[in-house]
Amino acid sequence: MVGAIAQLFVFLLAGEALHRLSGLPVPGAVIGMVLLVIWLASVRGDRARLESVSSWLTAHLSVMFVPAAVGIMEEGGVFARFGTALVVATTVSTLLTIVVTALVMRWALARFAPTEAAE
Incomplete structure (x- = not known):
């Protein structure tokens, strides 16, 4: 360890x-x-x-x-200079990640989920 x-x-x-x-x-x-x-x-x-x-x-x-x-x-100086851009980039990338994850999850469930046998 x-x-x-x-x-x-x-x-x-x-x-x-x-x-x-x-x-x-x-x-x-x-x-x-x-x-x-x-x-x-x-x-x-x-x-x-x-x-x-x-x-x-x-x-x-x-x-x-x-x-x-x-x-x-x-890194306070960096945040003072680029703070707005960092917040916007973080927000946009987070939202984009959520959307892409949801789309991939929907695709994976539709593609790999077991199909129900028709009765």
Whole structure:
């Protein structure tokens, strides 16, 4: 379990390092998450420990919002400059996601739902 937590922190650290060295306008945690996804897609193996740690973290997700809120507060200048655009983009993308999810769900139910036998 400690190895899986260390693995998550290594990807977080790599993302933070890339963020600071390159000056990308993407948070280091997001870069680290993308690196983790790339690693998971390219390296096959036993991921049971990583899954158990991830399940535990997901179960305690509310605690994880504290660092995210601090990160948002550190980017106050960005929000002051682009706040309206960020709110509009977030609202539009959320609505679009809801609509696409509903359409895909309707299609999947129509396509894969068992048909009732006609009596």
